[in-house]
Amino acid sequence: MNDLVTAINGIIWSPALIALCLGVGLYFSLRSRFLQVRHVREMIRLMLEGKSSEQGVSSFQALTMTLAGRVGTGNIAGVATAITFGGPGAVFWMWAVAFLGASSAFVESTLGQVYKEQIGKQYRGGPAFYIEKGLGIKWYAWTFAIATVFATGLLLPGVQANSIAEGLKTAVGIDPNVTAAVLAIALAFIIFGGVKRIATFAELVVPFMALGYIVVACVIVFLHIEQLPAVISLIVSSAFGLDAGFGAIIGMAIMWGVKRGVYSNEAGQGTGPHASSAAEVSHPAKQGLVQGFSVYIDTLFVCSATAFMLLITGQYNVEAPDGTQIFVGVQGVAAGPGYVQTALESVMPGFGALFVAIALLFFAFTTIVAYYYIAETNIAYMDRHARHPWLNFALKIAIVAATVYGAVKTADVAWALGDIGVGLMAWLNIVAIVLLRNVAFKCLRDYEAQKKAGKDPVFDPVALGIKNADYWEQRNAASPTQQDTVRLDTPVK
Numbered sequence: 001m002n003d004l005v006t007a008i009n010g011i012i013w014s015p016a017l018i019a020l021c022l023g024v025g026l027y028f029s030l031r032s033r034f035l036q037v038r039h040v041r042e043m044i045r046l047m048l049e050g051k052s053s054e055q056g057v058s059s060f061q062a063l064t065m066t067l068a069g070r071v072g073t074g075n076i077a078g079v080a081t082a083i084t085f086g087g088p089g090a091v092f093w094m095w096a097v098a099f100l101g102a103s104s105a106f107v108e109s110t111l112g113q114v115y116k117e118q119i120g121k122q123y124r125g126g127p128a129f130y131i132e133k134g135l136g137i138k139w140y141a142w143t144f145a146i147a148t149v150f151a152t153g154l155l156l157p158g159v160q161a162n163s164i165a166e167g168l169k170t171a172v173g174i175d176p177n178v179t180a181a182v183l184a185i186a187l188a189f190i191i192f193g194g195v196k197r198i199a200t201f202a203e204l205v206v207p208f209m210a211l212g213y214i215v216v217a218c219v220i221v222f223l224h225i226e227q228l229p230a231v232i233s234l235i236v237s238s239a240f241g242l243d244a245g246f247g248a249i250i251g252m253a254i255m256w257g258v259k260r261g262v263y264s265n266e267a268g269q270g271t272g273p274h275a276s277s278a279a280e281v282s283h284p285a286k287q288g289l290v291q292g293f294s295v296y297i298d299t300l301f302v303c304s305a306t307a308f309m310l311l312i313t314g315q316y317n318v319e320a321p322d323g324t325q326i327f328v329g330v331q332g333v334a335a336g337p338g339y340v341q342t343a344l345e346s347v348m349p350g351f352g353a354l355f356v357a358i359a360l361l362f363f364a365f366t367t368i369v370a371y372y373y374i375a376e377t378n379i380a381y382m383d384r385h386a387r388h389p390w391l392n393f394a395l396k397i398a399i400v401a402a403t404v405y406g407a408v409k410t411a412d413v414a415w416a417l418g419d420i421g422v423g424l425m426a427w428l429n430i431v432a433i434v435l436l437r438n439v440a441f442k443c444l445r446d447y448e449a450q451k452k453a454g455k456d457p458v459f460d461p462v463a464l465g466i467k468n469a470d471y472w473e474q475r476n477a478a479s480p481t482q483q484d485t486v487r488l489d490t491p492v493k
Contacts, residue, residue: 093257158406
């Protein structure tokens with residue numbers, strides 16, 4: 001089983017996918033004139049704007065729902081693993097993929113809004129919707145939907161649950177079987193409450209957990225502030241093979257940095273558009289910009305917090321591809337949450353291990369909840385005409401079972417299966433957003449033109465020549481007075 005999983009992983013996460021993630025992010029950045037820099041202030045403003053409705057959630061709730069998926073065990077265990085196998089230079093490549101990935105997140109989330117639908121009393125959208133309606137390739141859309149249900153409903157929850165169980169076992173000796181039972185009960189309570197309960201849960205928990213983790217990391221850095229310049233220099237020099245100790249693994253630094261960066265921030269992976277499509281906004285670009293900023297929060301803030309805690313305390317190991325140790329900073333601890341717990345314990349004895357275990361509990365549990373919503377949305381896509389309620393019930397049971405199973409299995413298998421799921425989704429989604437890029441950039445130029453004219457942008461797909469944006473056409477037809485507000489003084493090319 002391990003050999004088979006490893007072989008499949010090697011095919012999916014070939015250098016081609018790594019080059020594709022970086023290349024597409026760079027292309028989108030250039031095409032948008034680096035919107036991730038130009039519109040930072042607008043991103044923050046939009047993040048706090050907007051209200052929920054009976055059908056949709058607010059921009060902030062959509063942000064926290066996507067952050068629930070982005071900020072997970074990858075921000076703690078994933079960063080530790082990247083440093084172990086890629087050296088400190090992997091951190092730089094995580095930053096690079098986040099910076100470039102912000103433009104990819106904009107494109108995919110804008111597309112999710114353009115082609116969203118109202119199914120029942122809820123907004124639904126995501127790659128399956130924009131592949132079918134934007135590209136007109138239904139079999140491709142179904143392939144993504146099936147792969148996503150498989151990945152987020154069965155594979156990825158086990159990664160998160162495994163990290164929770166290992167963290168609690170290390171910190172306070174709780175048996176993984178007990179952890180699995182508690183996780184199953186808590187998860188069932190939330191997901192059986194529907195999307196509104198998921199949104200409320202994310203809105204309350206996600207900001208608290210991310211801010212608390214960053215504050216503790218800042219304390220660690222402050223206590224070792226004299227080492228900070230050397231750590232930053234080490235990250236940059238290792239990323240380009242200039243460091244004598246880590247220069248030999250520059251290829252591994254890039255591979256692990258990009259792999260763990262994509263796994264953590266999910267930009268281009270196709271998960272973000274599901275929650276962002278649920279937002280109640282007047283223009284698709286609004287949620288696209290908000291989701292671009294969510295990548296910054298995930299990687300530049302939370303992942304960096306983990307990286308600096310490890311590197312500044314020296315509590316990490318680096319291993320060459322052949323298994324030889326290049327650097328040994330901690331003995332008898334497997335790569336993962338244990339590194340971060342050891343790092344914190346070295347500075348705050350009696351507090352560090354427990355704090356990391358609690359952080360993992362919140363990070364990973366909210367991610368499992370987000371995975372359920374993503375899988376449910378793809379079930380809704382495939383079943384939106386037939387409406388079989390038992391499918392959602394079966395999904396709920398399956399994701400609870402996957403969580404329990406992941407909590408009591410070894411981390412290596414869980415991570416490898418999770419990587420397969422992420423890689424499959426990334427391949428399918430990145431190809432789709434490249435083909436649909438012109439739609440997203442039309443929306444961006446339209447938004448910028450309306451803002452320049454002093455208007456609160458309102459979306460009219462007909463005026464922009466965008467077809468099959470059925471929700472927006474119906475919305476505008478129901479509110480004909482909106483038509484006058486979307487006309488621009490200058491045409492959008």
